[in-house]
Amino acid sequence: MNQAPVEVSVLVPAKDEAENLPEFVRLCDEALKAAPFSFEVVVVDDGSRDETPKVLDTLGRTYPFLRVVTHRRQRGIADALRSAAEAANGEIFVFYPADLQYLPADIPGLVAPILAGEADIVTGTKQGRYEKAFVSGIYNRLCRFLFGVPVTDLNSVKAYRREIMIGQPLRPDWHRYMVVIAAADGFRLTSRPVPLHPRRAGVSKFTWRRIPVGVLDLLSVWFQIRFGRKPMLFFGVAGALLFVVGMVAGIAALVLRFGYGIGFRPLLNLVETMVISGIALFGFGFLGEMVAGLREDLREGLRRAGRDPAS
Numbered sequence: 001m002n003q004a005p006v007e008v009s010v011l012v013p014a015k016d017e018a019e020n021l022p023e024f025v026r027l028c029d030e031a032l033k034a035a036p037f038s039f040e041v042v043v044v045d046d047g048s049r050d051e052t053p054k055v056l057d058t059l060g061r062t063y064p065f066l067r068v069v070t071h072r073r074q075r076g077i078a079d080a081l082r083s084a085a086e087a088a089n090g091e092i093f094v095f096y097p098a099d100l101q102y103l104p105a106d107i108p109g110l111v112a113p114i115l116a117g118e119a120d121i122v123t124g125t126k127q128g129r130y131e132k133a134f135v136s137g138i139y140n141r142l143c144r145f146l147f148g149v150p151v152t153d154l155n156s157v158k159a160y161r162r163e164i165m166i167g168q169p170l171r172p173d174w175h176r177y178m179v180v181i182a183a184a185d186g187f188r189l190t191s192r193p194v195p196l197h198p199r200r201a202g203v204s205k206f207t208w209r210r211i212p213v214g215v216l217d218l219l220s221v222w223f224q225i226r227f228g229r230k231p232m233l234f235f236g237v238a239g240a241l242l243f244v245v246g247m248v249a250g251i252a253a254l255v256l257r258f259g260y261g262i263g264f265r266p267l268l269n270l271v272e273t274m275v276i277s278g279i280a281l282f283g284f285g286f287l288g289e290m291v292a293g294l295r296e297d298l299r300e301g302l303r304r305a306g307r308d309p310a311s
Helices: 021-033 053-061 077-087 103-116 135-148 164-165 174-184 210-227 231-259 266-306
Strands: 008-016 039-045 066-069 091-093 121-127 158-161 188-195
Touching: 008 021, 008 077, 008 103, 021 053, 021 103, 021 266, 039 053, 039 077, 039 158, 053 066, 066 077, 066 164, 077 091, 077 164, 091 103, 091 164, 103 121, 103 158, 103 188, 121 174, 135 174, 135 210, 158 164, 158 174, 174 188, 174 210, 210 231
Parallel strands: 008 039, 008 091, 039 066, 121 188
Antiparallel strands: 091 158, 121 158
């Protein structure tokens, strides 16, 4: 472990990366020991079933800047990043995978705008051929459309201030939305080009089954950012519209029944459905306001404790 205070912690989720880790850690030593900041590398063994634990044990005896966190089972990148953040000492975090598609030589360029006070989070923009470019392109376009973030690549390596982790929800796979959540909290964003290299060993953990889940997560994040602090704005407006439709249908039913002697039962069913649905949505809105109030009280407590300057 470094004796001097650590400025930058490189957080590295690793699942079955025994073949890549020795070269990755060697490149970190080569690229960062001459950098104008002190550093550490925190590798999270996320339930690996290959020789990753033995490799990390050997590397830990060779490189004093290496720290290891172990998950007994696979918990995903979001949990791995949180575990690494809890163990890390730096004030700036760098999310970097161990598969050598991104080389550690690019880490100083990601960290530089934060050290210079120009940004709070820096995303890497992939340069080069990317096998999931089509899916990634759709994701990035949707994010820019829904959230209005001014960067082009949201799901790549990134550097960010430690306090950004405080505002991140404890949800599986939501590390992909770190940038948009940070932007919603008022943190400054920028990006830097980062070359993308072919994977040297191992296999990608991405499967097409993640796409539907990713779309639903995207909508959930959008909803929470847009209405999370004002749930009545969504539920109240929707409930009011349904209630108004029910009242208009009710008046129409009364006019038809007593003015023209026409009893139209489907219209009565519409009245019942709209009014009951409107009242239910209002109830959800009030409940949501209570939950949002509790969350704001928690954020205020963290701010008063000096842990959440972005709130």
